[in-house]
Amino acid sequence: MVSRTVYRMQTQTQNAFRALADPTRRDIVQMLAAQDMTIAQLTDQFEMTRAAVKKHLTVLSDGGLITVEARGRERINRLEPKGMAPVLDWLSYFDQFWDDRLNNLKEAIERNKK
Amino acid sequence: MVSRTVYRMQTQTQNAFRALADPTRRDIVQMLAAQDMTIAQLTDQFEMTRAAVKKHLTVLSDGGLITVEARGRERINRLEPKGMAPVLDWLSYFDQFWDDRLNNLKEAIERNKK
DNA sequence: TCAATGAGATACCAAATGGTATCACGAACG
DNA sequence: CGTTCGTGATACCATTTGGTATCTCATTGA
Numbered sequence: 001m002v003s004r005t006v007y008r009m010q011t012q013t014q015n016a017f018r019a020l021a022d023p024t025r026r027d028i029v030q031m032l033a034a035q036d037m038t039i040a041q042l043t044d045q046f047e048m049t050r051a052a053v054k055k056h057l058t059v060l061s062d063g064g065l066i067t068v069e070a071r072g073r074e075r076i077n078r079l080e081p082k083g084m085a086p087v088l089d090w091l092s093y094f095d096q097f098w099d100d101r102l103n104n105l106k107e108a109i110e111r112n113k114k
Numbered sequence: 115m116v117s118r119t120v121y122r123m124q125t126q127t128q129n130a131f132r133a134l135a136d137p138t139r140r141d142i143v144q145m146l147a148a149q150d151m152t153i154a155q156l157t158d159q160f161e162m163t164r165a166a167v168k169k170h171l172t173v174l175s176d177g178g179l180i181t182v183e184a185r186g187r188e189r190i191n192r193l194e195p196k197g198m199a200p201v202l203d204w205l206s207y208f209d210q211f212w213d214d215r216l217n218n219l220k221e222a223i224e225r226n227k228k
Numbered sequence: 229t230c231a232a233t234g235a236g237a238t239a240c241c242a243a244a245t246g247g248t249a250t251c252a253c254g255a256a257c258g
Numbered sequence: 259c260g261t262t263c264g265t266g267a268t269a270c271c272a273t274t275t276g277g278t279a280t281c282t283c284a285t286t287g288a
Binding site for chain 3: 266
């Protein structure tokens with residue numbers, strides 16, 4: 001074991017990977033890719049309470065993967081494409097290891113950023 | 115809440131995303147990308163016991179991200195590029211979505227400039 | 229005005245997670 | 259041989275995680 005102190009703050013990369021680690025949250029991301037949804041609408045699609053879905057949405061928000069817009073008493077949850085960037089960046093570090101599927105994906109996003 | 119039972123087996127996608135959710139495990143992946151390593155070598159790089167590193171390696175192995183080859187009394191841990199496929203596949207599902215959204219974003223910015 | 233509706237906050241719980249300490253075991257080497 | 263070295267396995271612990279129940283608050287609409 002090395003003796004230097006390895007402190008590790010919560011980076012956006014960590015929060016994004018953590019957000020994607022749960023199958024329910026990945027399902028939510030897929031649903032929000034189809035259309036923006038309120039918590040109530042999302043809850044209809046799962047076998048869990050609104051409170052549980054809300055927790056998942058908080059984690060997704062911490063990860064930068066979604067944004068929320070208040071509209072009256074409703075909250076519109078929306079996918080935030082930019083939030084995926086840290087994940088894609090980390091994965092692209094291994095270009096020489098896995099195939100170029102990722103490269104294509106990342107290049108598409110880079111193109112559109114400009 | 116929908117009433118149908120949503121059982122969810124441990125898929126390779128889930129195991130891979132779960133493996134990548136921990137910062138120590140992502141560090142291990144990066145180190146193994148540089149060179150194959152034994153547990154002892156990896157443990158030298160972290161402030162934790164060999165047992166803890168071993169647990170992380172087990173999770174990485176479950177996720178299909180590494181393979182282990184016995185050589186004498188040593189175990190060589192090696193990165194398995196194929197294991198990343200489910201992750202890349204899942205992410206590429208949103209290729210078109212990100213493309214479109216980032217395009218819209220770009221266009222909105224361009225409009226506001228004028 | 230006031231009841232219904234959509235959502236946030238909090239307390240609480242069981243299980244999973246990330247870590248340690250410790251023991252066991254086969255391979256390497258004097 | 260016997261001992262040391264690299265590793266695996268297990269028991270145990272504290273914290274995090276994913277979930278429920280419940281209460282509150284603000285908006286909506288008859």
